[in-house]
Amino acid sequence: MTQVANRDRERPKVTRAARFRSRWPDRIGYVAAAALFLYGLANVYWALGGDGFPFGAEDANPEYSAFEDTPANTLAPVLAALLLPASAVALLMALPGRRRVPRNVLLGCTWCFVAVTLAAFADFRLLGNLAYAVMLQIGAINWTVVNQFFLVVSAGLMAATALAYQRRLRNACGNCGRTDGGPDWTSPAEAARWGRKAVRIAVIIPFVYASTRWAWALGIPLGISDKLWEEGKEDHLWYWGAGLATLGALGALLTLGLVQRWGEIFPRWMLGLRGKRVPPLLAIIPASLVSLLITIAGVMYIRLEIQGKFDNQSEDWGTTVPEMFWPLWGAALATATLAYHLRRRGRCKRCGRL
Incomplete structure (x- = not known):
């Protein structure tokens, strides 16, 4: 009873919107x-x-x-x-x-x-x-x-x-999932530890994918036949592919913000925002969305491989094999995002637990 009473006294005042x-x-x-x-x-x-x-x-x-x-x-x-x-x-x-x-x-x-x-x-x-x-x-x-x-x-x-x-x-808070004496893996310190491991995976995989697309744009038919490379060159397809790969690589670099200080405090070069706290949802929402869509896309490539759609593309492995690792990328990004949330969630607005 004392623990509950103390938590009630420590519970911060919240707006009606936050309570909703x-x-x-x-x-x-x-x-x-x-x-x-x-x-x-x-x-x-x-x-x-x-x-x-x-x-x-x-x-x-x-x-x-x-x-x-x-x-x-x-x-x-x-x-x-x-x-x-x-x-x-x-x-x-x-x-x-x-x-x-x-x-x-x-x-x-x-x-x-x-x-x-x-x-x-x-x-x-x-x-x-x-x-x-x-x-x-x-x-x-x-x-x-x-x-x-x-x-x-x-x-x-x-x-x-x-x-x-x-x-x-399990009689946990519906909003945050915490209970009195919850598991250690959800503590900020533990979340920081396993979150860093997830970030490493979430950064490496997109760069492996991007390397093939950058190679094609530079005239190197890595993982594809010369015939396919020439066909894509005529339609300027490889430049678009390099652009998409660059977006993926930039996203991978942004993933580092889930474990770096600049993912919590806006850096000095961001005029008007420098030194201010980064709203957690500004990172959590896009990272969660991208992790889901990446996983869906990777599962599709695996499904097409199981269906035999790529049986005649042994010379063009570069067009499909890197994408088959995307579910691992998506899972790693989702895990890193969860760790970021656990580190930054603070005191629950519903139950008052910290």
Whole structure:
């Protein structure tokens, strides 16, 4: 009782907006259930013959799809059967109290839904459109990519619902996940230790990928046949590839900010900001987004390899093999981002724990 009383006295005063944000665990499950249900109904419409189904044979670029030749009347019912039960699972996890459905069933269904959604229905076009947007080359955002975005958001809402549910089951704070006497690995000192290891991996892998693209732009056909290099040269493709690789390399350098002082305090050369505290979300949000999109893109390349799409490209390994390490890059970046969050989160605005 004394510990709780002391924590209540130490709890900082927060604004109404901050208090509202700290209550996300109480609402996220209902948001996820509604989103999944509505998108499930859309797939019911497509299953009944409605126009506009975005996946499978109707995909604008079916060669990237896991369901390249699957018609809408086959794939839409599958998606509806995936989304509508997921909506019910999200609702069960959101409702207060304990449900009769075993928690392992609910959590198992959740993570299976997230894995299938990200591995089978999303691909590197999400990352590509983001990269070209940064380069001020707005790509053709087609209907398939828009629906991939819907599915990825749905998977994210589902994962957040499961996280809030797990915290509630172990009587942890829903906002920060901390308990009295929590695990040591979440302490700032421990997070700094394993976060540095994750950053090393997250920096090395993109430079390995970038080295092949820079080589092509410099006239060195590293990992590709002379024929393919000449074809790309005619379309100036290798210069665009070098530009994208440079973005990846710059992103890798920015990853160092997750363990360096300039990732917490703006450096002197940033006029108007020098010496000020870097808002944690300024690093956490983009790093989390990029780690997710990189992982999705890398999984797509692995999937295409398993499907045999690259069997005749043994001479052109440079176009695919570096990308197959992207899931490791994404996982390392996500881990480094988590460590950065744990080091900088401070006192919880909901429970007051530090």
